[in-house]
Amino acid sequence: MSETKHGNRTQTAADRLRQMIVAGDLAPGQRISERAIREHLEGLSRTPLREAFKILAGEGLVTISPNRGATVTALSxxxxxxxxxxxxxxxxxxxxxxxxxxxxxxxxxxxxxxxxxxxxxxxxxxxxxxxxxxxxxxxxxxxxxxxxxxxxxxxxxxxxxxxxxxxxxxxxxxxxxxxxxxxxxxxxxxxxxxxxxxxxxxxxxxxxxxxxxxxxxxxxxxxxxxxxx
Amino acid sequence: MSETKHGNRTQTAADRLRQMIVAGDLAPGQRISERAIREHLEGLSRTPLREAFKILAGEGLVTISPNRGATVTALSxxxxxxxxxxxxxxxxxxxxxxxxxxxxxxxxxxxxxxxxxxxxxxxxxxxxxxxxxxxxxxxxxxxxxxxxxxxxxxxxxxxxxxxxxxxxxxxxxxxxxxxxxxxxxxxxxxxxxxxxxxxxxxxxxxxxxxxxxxxxxxxxxxxxxxxxx
DNA sequence: CAATATATAATTGTATGCAATCAAGGCATC
DNA sequence: GATGCCTTGATTGCATACAATTATATATTG
Incomplete structure (x- = not known):
């Protein structure tokens, strides 16, 4: 059963990341390098991951700094x-x-x-x-x-x-x-x-x-x- | 002066699309194929455009259906x-x-x-x-x-x-x-x-x-x- | 002629390679 | 010894090639 279906890798990545952030597995302010996440969510390529970042940024859960990647949004x-x-x-x-x-x-x-x-x-x-x-x-x-x-x-x-x-x-x-x-x-x-x-x-x-x-x-x-x- | 600086194509695309949608240049419910938009925003490749879609989807301005692309969100x-x-x-x-x-x-x-x-x-x-x-x-x-x-x-x-x-x-x-x-x-x-x-x-x-x-x-x-x- | 099946084209989703930028450490100079 | 510059490694941004899915058109059959 190849789990390799087409059409929801981005969404899945966003969901898992959201879970991780909301549940507190990732600390606020912590940097989320594409590399590090891809080691946890194996078999995922950069494109859907980066799209997931954008989704989560829209939800205010991550903050993206140009050329410096994503961090878990740290609220004051x-x-x-x-x-x-x-x-x-x-x-x-x-x-x-x-x-x-x-x-x-x-x-x-x-x-x-x-x-x-x-x-x-x-x-x-x-x-x-x-x-x-x-x-x-x-x-x-x-x-x-x-x-x-x-x-x-x-x-x-x-x-x-x-x-x-x-x-x-x-x-x-x-x-x-x-x-x-x-x-x-x-x-x-x-x-x-x-x-x-x-x-x-x-x-x-x-x-x-x-x-x-x-x-x-x-x-x-x-x-x-x-x-x- | 090459306008080809690195770091804000996605954001620029999102801004321009948002402008278009909010100002009403694109009708609600209208499909926004990557192809069509790229003809207007020349020199833009698919990746930043797709990331822009995700941003706007988060703002509720576009709706993305899996494998069927993006449409301008039509509100009832x-x-x-x-x-x-x-x-x-x-x-x-x-x-x-x-x-x-x-x-x-x-x-x-x-x-x-x-x-x-x-x-x-x-x-x-x-x-x-x-x-x-x-x-x-x-x-x-x-x-x-x-x-x-x-x-x-x-x-x-x-x-x-x-x-x-x-x-x-x-x-x-x-x-x-x-x-x-x-x-x-x-x-x-x-x-x-x-x-x-x-x-x-x-x-x-x-x-x-x-x-x-x-x-x-x-x-x-x-x-x-x-x-x- | 209608309806369905199939082939083909168009479109989207994903992976990967290249370019640009940033971070860190070593080297030279003062 | 400290400071600034440059080189090098790592990371991100973008472009493009490939895979999977959907839409369209055509043909075939009832």
Whole structure:
């Protein structure tokens, strides 16, 4: 079975690289030489790889400097904060239309995600918890039924994912977050848009405050000095 | 003087293509074969052109179908409406921080843009008017001081630019729009965030309502049938 | 004549070679 | 010994050749 089909090497490369960056396998600021990556993603030639770089650059995940190649985009604390503020705002925009438009079926699905998230919380499965948490928020935004909004929200989440995740290692916040999620679901079911918006706002701010302190000192080394060999 | 310097053919191609698409030289849904473009942008080889496609695809300006090449992204009426709604929301998010953070210098600059816009309005210089109008809104958003917000706002504006422009040909809206802009500037100077937000909201909705009707029938042909040869 | 199958042309996806640029180290000079 | 220049190696940008896929036109058959 020759895996050598025509038509998706670029996309595959982009997907794998995105995964690596978003999951944090590649450090921010780190240089990604075509050579190094091709050793990991064997059998890949330069052209699709370079096209993949361009795709990821468009998503803000890598930064390309002319004649100097690609690096994993390193965000400053200010960049991350700006983006968090934007995400809060986007969820706020989604709240009322989501309450108006959401189907019972969708609420059930979100509750299911929530149950799985609680299970992951009990099992202390960090990654799973984080993923489901994000998925729930995305689903709420999606429920607003605005494709442009959903797209932007997803893209911006991906961009700062690793920074938020870095602050997720401490459990103390989790139980409160779970409680907040339950309130959020409650308002969604009651279709109370304005309260949902306020709750999402508070939820985000609470979470980010914890995260910010945890990652604060991490920035000292990673960000100011873009990269070192 | 050989123009054959190394390091920016891809970017140049992307810029020129973007210009063409945003300005409306290429119709939505139209196929962009590598061949055809290379005839216009002479001396360009396939590699940088294809990389430019990927960049523009990331910006949502072109759509790439595997093994079938690139087309100018054709948005449905629903897509444009979603995006307009998002833009309203983003301006709303910007309003209060903008009032808080804007410098007098920046207000002066925006007023200058406004004066130039009024002049273009009087001279009935369609394009100039439209450009300045957009620039003013961008500057207000920028004044909020959130880079992520500014970036998204600019990108989404570009994505639907040609659709909004299509409805800009009728003058009857212009005088009202100018008046609204003056109110907007007033609230900005007064640093009245909530009124600014409401005004921006109303301004957008008024403008879009006119535009929507004007472009309504244009969609019948362009959109439902993506392209035909 | 319609419909399908097949061959052929056109177009896109990928690999690779060459040119230009950048980075590092050695050498000469002060 | 330090500093600046030049050479050399590595890396990126671009052009082009080749492979795979899709579209088109023709022929064949019912």
């Amino acid at each position: 604390m200010a960049d991350v904060e700006d983006t968090m503020e934007l995400l809060v705002g986007l969820e706020g925009l989604a709240a009322e239309p989501a309450c108006k438009n959401i189907l019972l079926q969708e609420i059930v699905e979100i509750e299911e995600l929530h149950q799985r998230m609680v299970a992951a919380y009990r099992a202390e499965e960090l990654m799973e918890y984080f993923e489901l948490n994000q998925a729930i928020h995305q689903r709420i935004v999606d429920a607003a039924g605005n494709r442009a909004l959903s797209r932007i929200y997803a893209a911006e989440c991906a961009r700062i994912r690793r920074y938020r995740f870095a602050g997720n290692r401490h459990h103390e916040r989790w139980d409160r977050a779970v409680a907040e999620h339950e309130q959020i679901l409650g308002f969604l079911k009651d279709r109370n848009g304005s309260l949902l918006r306020e709750m999402l706002r508070a939820h985000y701010r609470n979470g980010w405050q914890v995260t910010r302190e945890l990652i604060g000192w991490e920035f000292a080394g990673t960000d100011q000095e873009p990269d070192r060999k | 009426m629903a897509d444009v409406e979603d995006t307009m709604e998002l833009l309203v929301g983003l301006e709303g998010l910007a309003a209060e921080p903008a009032c808080k953070n804007i410098l007098l210098q920046e207000i002066v600059e925006i007023e200058e843009l406004h004066q130039r816009m009024v002049a273009a309005y009087r001279a009935e210089e369609l394009m100039e008017y439209f450009e300045l109008n957009q620039a003013i809104h961008q500057r207000i958003v920028d004044a909020a001081g959130n880079r992520a917000l500014s970036r998204i706002y600019a990108a989404e504006c570009a994505r639907i630019r040609r659709y909004r422009f299509a409805g800009n040909r009728h003058h009857e809206r212009w005088d009202r729009a100018v008046a609204e802009h003056e109110q907007i500037l007033g609230f900005l100077k007064d640093r009245n965030g909530s009124l600014l937000r409401e005004m921006l909201r109303a301004h957008y909705r008024n403008g879009w309502q006119v535009t929507r009707e004007l472009i309504g029938w244009e969609f019948a042909g362009t959109d439902q049938e993506p392209d035909r040869k």
